[in-house]
Structure formats: structure tokens, C-alpha cells
Amino acid sequence: MNTLSHEQAVFSIAAVERDTGLSKDTLRVWERRYGFPAPARNANGERLYPQDQLDRLRLIRRLLDAGHRPARIVAATAEELADLVETLRNESVDPQAPEHDATLLQCVCLHRAAELAAGLRRALMKQGLQRFVVDTLAPLAAEVGEAWMRGELLVADEHLFTEQVQNLLRAAIGAQAGGDGRPRILLTTLPDELHVLGLLMAEAMLVPEGAACTSLGTRTPLADIRAAALAGAFDVVALSFSSAYPARQVVDDLLELRASLPAHVALWAGGGAVHNRHKRLDGVRVVEGLEDSLLALQEWRDAHPSQSA
Amino acid sequence: MNTLSHEQAVFSIAAVERDTGLSKDTLRVWERRYGFPAPARNANGERLYPQDQLDRLRLIRRLLDAGHRPARIVAATAEELADLVETLRNESVDPQAPEHDATLLQCVCLHRAAELAAGLRRALMKQGLQRFVVDTLAPLAAEVGEAWMRGELLVADEHLFTEQVQNLLRAAIGAQAGGDGRPRILLTTLPDELHVLGLLMAEAMLVPEGAACTSLGTRTPLADIRAAALAGAFDVVALSFSSAYPARQVVDDLLELRASLPAHVALWAGGGAVHNRHKRLDGVRVVEGLEDSLLALQEWRDAHPSQSA
DNA sequence: GTGTATTTTTTGTCCACGACAAACGCGATC
DNA sequence: GATCGCGTTTGTCGTGGACAAAAAATACAC
Numbered sequence: 001m002n003t004l005s006h007e008q009a010v011f012s013i014a015a016v017e018r019d020t021g022l023s024k025d026t027l028r029v030w031e032r033r034y035g036f037p038a039p040a041r042n043a044n045g046e047r048l049y050p051q052d053q054l055d056r057l058r059l060i061r062r063l064l065d066a067g068h069r070p071a072r073i074v075a076a077t078a079e080e081l082a083d084l085v086e087t088l089r090n091e092s093v094d095p096q097a098p099e100h101d102a103t104l105l106q107c108v109c110l111h112r113a114a115e116l117a118a119g120l121r122r123a124l125m126k127q128g129l130q131r132f133v134v135d136t137l138a139p140l141a142a143e144v145g146e147a148w149m150r151g152e153l154l155v156a157d158e159h160l161f162t163e164q165v166q167n168l169l170r171a172a173i174g175a176q177a178g179g180d181g182r183p184r185i186l187l188t189t190l191p192d193e194l195h196v197l198g199l200l201m202a203e204a205m206l207v208p209e210g211a212a213c214t215s216l217g218t219r220t221p222l223a224d225i226r227a228a229a230l231a232g233a234f235d236v237v238a239l240s241f242s243s244a245y246p247a248r249q250v251v252d253d254l255l256e257l258r259a260s261l262p263a264h265v266a267l268w269a270g271g272g273a274v275h276n277r278h279k280r281l282d283g284v285r286v287v288e289g290l291e292d293s294l295l296a297l298q299e300w301r302d303a304h305p306s307q308s309a
Numbered sequence: 310m311n312t313l314s315h316e317q318a319v320f321s322i323a324a325v326e327r328d329t330g331l332s333k334d335t336l337r338v339w340e341r342r343y344g345f346p347a348p349a350r351n352a353n354g355e356r357l358y359p360q361d362q363l364d365r366l367r368l369i370r371r372l373l374d375a376g377h378r379p380a381r382i383v384a385a386t387a388e389e390l391a392d393l394v395e396t397l398r399n400e401s402v403d404p405q406a407p408e409h410d411a412t413l414l415q416c417v418c419l420h421r422a423a424e425l426a427a428g429l430r431r432a433l434m435k436q437g438l439q440r441f442v443v444d445t446l447a448p449l450a451a452e453v454g455e456a457w458m459r460g461e462l463l464v465a466d467e468h469l470f471t472e473q474v475q476n477l478l479r480a481a482i483g484a485q486a487g488g489d490g491r492p493r494i495l496l497t498t499l500p501d502e503l504h505v506l507g508l509l510m511a512e513a514m515l516v517p518e519g520a521a522c523t524s525l526g527t528r529t530p531l532a533d534i535r536a537a538a539l540a541g542a543f544d545v546v547a548l549s550f551s552s553a554y555p556a557r558q559v560v561d562d563l564l565e566l567r568a569s570l571p572a573h574v575a576l577w578a579g580g581g582a583v584h585n586r587h588k589r590l591d592g593v594r595v596v597e598g599l600e601d602s603l604l605a606l607q608e609w610r611d612a613h614p615s616q617s618a
Numbered sequence: 619g620t621g622t623a624t625t626t627t628t629t630g631t632c633c634a635c636g637a638c639a640a641a642c643g644c645g646a647t648c
Numbered sequence: 649g650a651t652c653g654c655g656t657t658t659g660t661c662g663t664g665g666a667c668a669a670a671a672a673a674t675a676c677a678c
Contacts (some may be wrong), residue, residue: 026659
């Protein structure tokens with residue numbers, strides 16, 4: 001908790017967990033092993049993290065997500081960290097830079113929200129929903145994610161971007177009318193996955209093809225996905241995993257869900273965390289990217305010729 | 310993690326925390342103090358919660374949110390719990406039952422999603438955005454929450470309801486055009502608050518009055534709210550707290566944010582968790598319900614006469 | 619009876635430190 | 649180059665004690 005705004009602000013371990021995403025256990029064990037963070041203590045022996053340590057923990061978190069190991073970076077000096085960030089920045093200047101959405105990326109900041117919304121809407125109208133998602137939105141979202149990881153974006157900027165895209169996609173999807181086509185697809189994410197954009201983009205790909213999509217949004221417990229799939233007589237359960245999803249959980253969770261679903265219900269999984277992880281996923285259709293979702297749809301339809309005809 | 314679907318499924322303490330919202334510390338301390346839950350252990354001494362204990366923990370959580378104390382209910386027998394649920398059910402049959410949305414409430418289940426969406430759209434068109442939010446949506450959302458607490462709804466049903474409402478409200482808000490009116494209002498929730506409906510309803514109230522609303526969605530860290538408020542030159546920061554938000558955190562968090570924001574930025578807080586908690590919140594405008602938000606807006610405008618005129 | 623101040627009980631969070639399994643990095647081998 | 653051990657790294661879980669804030673209970677004045 002903050003004590004004073006005039007002096008240096010301090011934060012409880014719970015506040016640091018909230019703001020960095022590092023668990024209390026992790027924070028304590030780092031202190032024990034690497035000597036950082038080194039928070040002050042209150043009269044009761046509880047940790048009080050100063051602002052600068054919290055900022056540094058945020059930076060460490062980003063480097064961690066980028067693939068660095070804790071032993072290297074938690075005990076590193078400020079200079080070493082700065083070097084690593086610099087390296088990261090240079091690395092991500094990919095040679096095949098897509099020129100076309102560079103201008104849009106520049107609008108992903110708080111004071112150009114209206115411009116961003118207008119630009120996105122224009123691109124959508126020009127390209128159509130599916131091409132817009134594949135060619136414009138997905139690359140842009142990836143770039144925003146990278147920029148955020150490099151610390152070039154406020155968290156608020158990223159949130160705002162997500163909101164704008166949600167507004168646009170939900171409107172576009174809603175305009176296609178529900179339809180009662182087949183297959184009936186249930187879209188959602190597991191409880192540890194909070195990112196909704198992948199889900200919306202998948203829905204935006206499938207709905208124009210005549211699939212009857214129903215989205216539950218994010219964070220549906222496993223048992224409830226099963227219940228919903230049965231209650232709604234769905235043909236397919238489609239899950240989205242962002243690359244931030246804990247790698248080992250993906251396989252466990254998917255196999256658990258696969259085991260609890262009837263065999264006639266297909267299970268599709270897409271997103272960064274399942275990329276190239278087919279191996280141990282029997283009975284799960286791994287969707288490699290947005291365009292592959294159309295292929296998965298076609299496969300399903302080929303395997304399930306219309307019964308009414 | 311689940312071991313087998315054929316036998317009785319078991320869950321790790323982390324899985325139980327995810328599915329019930331009860332912290333690991335709380336689960337362990339309940340076991341120590343009340344003798345429940347009483348999970349089995351694996352070879353390594355780690356807790357393995359069977360399915361029925363998890364179900365009961367979910368029920369206990371609902372009763373807790375309804376105001377019961379742990380000492381009464383954690384160690385209670387299954388029969389006592391059933392009695393309490395029954396009592397809860399009878400209590401919530403309020404005498405002034407609003408007839409008009411009883412039919413809508415019945416549509417909040419998986420297989421009537423289309424009906425629900427159509428009914429909501431019709432009500433919106435008939436009443437207009439603000440009246441729709443106040444008279445139809447807010448009561449309906451409250452009833453859905455109660456029905457969920459009584460266990461009469463699948464989690465998936467509630468998710469689906471939230472999705473439908475989001476689709477509708479986002480479209481309605483987006484149709485009003487951004488506008489550059491005053492005040493400039495930044496809407497969001499703190500990192501522990503995941504519910505977005507309150508936020509959307511507030512936005513739906515304010516936008517038609519000509520306020521320039523920008524929503525960051527849910528879960529914005531405190532420091533980033535401050536940064537965003539400054540970067541975007543906002544006049545008001547508006548936060549939403551559902552009644553599930555930990556009561557003591559509300560006051561701490563709000564005061565911390567208040568201290569970190571410049572004095573000329575107003576701070577509004579609304580939602581179940583701040584209801585009747587004015588006392589210790591100096592410098593925070595507590596918004597008591599959706600209609601009060603219009604009053605808060607009027608107050609701000611009275612206090613800040615247009616400078617350009 | 620109603621409102622207010624004081625004590626007691628309840629309750630969730632925090633601490634320390636040890637243990638351990640899964641994931642990772644690395645070298646040897648096919 | 650790919651695959652297989654093997655030591656190291658790393659996050660999570662366990663126990664039990666402590667404590668402060670909140671709630672309930674009690675005492676007391678009007």
C-alpha cells in the first residue's frame with residue numbers, strides 16, 4: 001500500500017503481485033536466492049517495496065516473457081538490464097517490415113484513439129472482414145504486443161487498442177446475423193487466459209463462412225465448458241491460447257478437456273501457445289494461425305456431410 | 310490437476326484457487342481451523358481436492374458473498390448448507406417483482422441466446438439507451454447475478470449473457486460518435502476487478518450526455534491509470550467495483566489512487582462495493598447507482614463552467 | 619428503545635525456511 | 649543433426665506461527 005505521495009511511495013507484496021504478475025512466492029524466493037528485490041520492512045516485518053524496485057521488477061518481467069532466464073536478469077545491474085532491452089529492441093526490427101500498418105501502429109497511443117478507430121474502420125471496409133483480420137489486424141496486434149514488451153507503450157495504450165478492436169470486431173460479427181448454419185462452434189478461453197482478441201479474430205474468420213459461432217468470452221472453467229458444450233449441442237469447442245499462457249499447462253488442460261468431452265465433439269486449439277505443439281495432443285485439432293481455421297472448418301464439413309439432405 | 314475422467318477427478322490447490330476464487334492461504338487455513346476442506350494427499354504430501362469438495366467450496370463461496378460468515382458455513386453439514394441456500398432463494402423473491410423482464414431472464418440460458426439478443430435489442434430500441442440501461446439492463450443483470458449465486462445458472466449462461474450485453478452496448482455506444490465534449494472521462498477498473506458490465510453501463514449513461522468517454526476496459530494497474538490520466542489530459546477518472554470486490558481493498562486502492570492523481574482530476578467510483586462507503590473517501594465522488602452518474606456529471610459541469618466561452 | 623464506545627472474536631494475509639518435481643541447458647552419443 | 653541422459657535452475661507447495669483489520673458482542677449513556 002502507498003503510504004505517502006510526497007515521499008517515496010511503497011507497496012505491499014500483494015500490490016506488487018497485482019502490478020507485476022509475479023506471485024508472492026516468486027517474489028520471496030527471488031529475494032532469498034538472488035538478493036533482489038530487497039524491500040524495506042514495516043514494524044510488523046512485512047515487505048515494503050519502493051517505487052524503483054517495482055519499476056525494475058516490471059522490466060524484469062518483460063525480459064522474462066521475452067525468453068531470458070531469472071538467474072541472468074534478476075541479480076543483474078541496471079546497466080546490464082538496459083543492454084538487454086537495447087538488444088531486444090534491435091532484434092525485433094524484422095527485415096520484412098510490413099509498411100502498410102506502420103501508420104496505424106503510430107496511432108496506438110492515448111491521444112490518437114479516434115484516428116486509430118477511423119483507420120481500422122477504413123481498412124475493414126476496404127478489405128472485408130476476413131482479409132482485414134488476417135492482413136491488417138493480426139500483424140498489428142503482434143506489433144503492439146512486441147512494442148509493449150519493449151516498454152515503448154503504456155499499458156493503457158495497449159488496453160485502449162484492445163478496446164477499439166473489440167468495438168469494431170463485435171459490431172462486424174454481430175452484423176452478420178446469428179444464422180443457424182453448421183457446425184455449431186463454441187468459442188472461449190480457459191480460466192488462466194485473459195486475452196480476448198484471438199478469440200474475436202477467430203470468430204470473425206468463421207462467421208462469414210456460415211458457421212454458427214457462440215462465444216463465452218474469456219475464463220470459462222473446464223467443467224463449465226463441458227457442461228456448455230453438452231447443453232448447447234455444439235459440434236466444435238474452440239479455445240484460444242495467447243503466447244503468454246504457461247506452456248506446460250496447455251497440454252495438460254487440453255488433454256483433460258478432451259477426455260471430458262464426448263468423442264463426437266471436436267476440440268480446436270489455436271494461438272501462440274499451441275503453435276508447433278501437435279505432438280502430444282491426440283484428438284485435438286491444432287489450428288496454426290487464422291487462415292488455418294478455415295481449413296479446419298472445411299475438414300469438419302468434409303467429415304460431416306449434411307444429414308438433412 | 311485432473312487425473313482421470315472415469316474415476317473421481319481430483320484438483321490441485323492451484324486449480325481450486327482458480328475455480329473458486331479462494332486463495333491458497335485461505336484454503337489451507339480453513340483446513341487447519343475448521344477441518345474443511347479435507348483433501349487427500351499425493352505421494353509428495355500435496356493436497357488433492359476431490360470433485361465434491363470443490364463443488365461444496367463453490368457453494369460456500371456463494372454464501373460468503375451473500376453475507377454469511379465462514380465460521381458458520383465452512384464447517385457446516387451438507388444439510389445446513391442446503392437450508393441456507395433455500396433461505397437465500399426465498400429471500401430474494403422481492404415483493405416488487407418487476408414483471409417486465411421476467412421473460413428476458415428466462416432467456417438467459419444457452420439454447421435461447423438468439424431470443425435474448427433479440428429481446429434486448431427490442432427493449433433498447435423502444436426505451437432509448439439510458440432508460441434501457443437503468444430500467445431493463447441493470448435490474449436484469451442484478452437478477453442474473455442472484456440467480457447465479459443461487460446456483461440456478463451455469464457459469465456458461467452468465468458468460469453468454471455478458472457477451473450478448475457487451476455486443477449490444479458497444480454497438481450502441483459506438484454509434485454515438487466520439488465527440489469532443491467535456492468533461493473528458495477515463496473509464497476502467499483496477500487489476501482485481503474483472504467485471505466489465507458496470508463500466509459499460511456507466512459509459513452508456515454518460516456518452517449520450519455529451520461527455521467524451523474513453524474506456525480502457527478492465528484491469529488497469531494503478532500506476533498506469535495515473536499515467537493515462539495525465540497523458541490523455543482527462544478531467545475525470547471513473548472506476549467500477551462489483552460487489553465481489555474485496556471490501557477493505559476498495560478504500561485503500563481508492564485513496565492510493567487519489568493521492569497519486571493531481572487535484573484537478575476528479576475521481577469517481579461506482580458499483581456495489583462502494584455503495585454506502587462515502588465515509589472514509591475524501592476526494593472521491595462515490596456514485597450511488599447509474600442515475601447518480603448523471604448527477605455527478607452535472608455537478609462537474611457546474612463546478613467547471615466552459616472556459617472557451 | 620436508541621445510539622455510541624469498548625472489548626472480544628473472527629478472519630485473511632504475511633512470514634520463514636525446507637522440500638521437490640518439472641523444465642531447461644548442455645554435453646555425449648547414435 | 650537429432651536424441652538421450654544428467655546436473656542445474658526455478659516455481660510451487662508444505663508447515664505453523666503471528667498479527668492487524670473487520671465484525672460481533674458487550675457495556676454504557678441518553
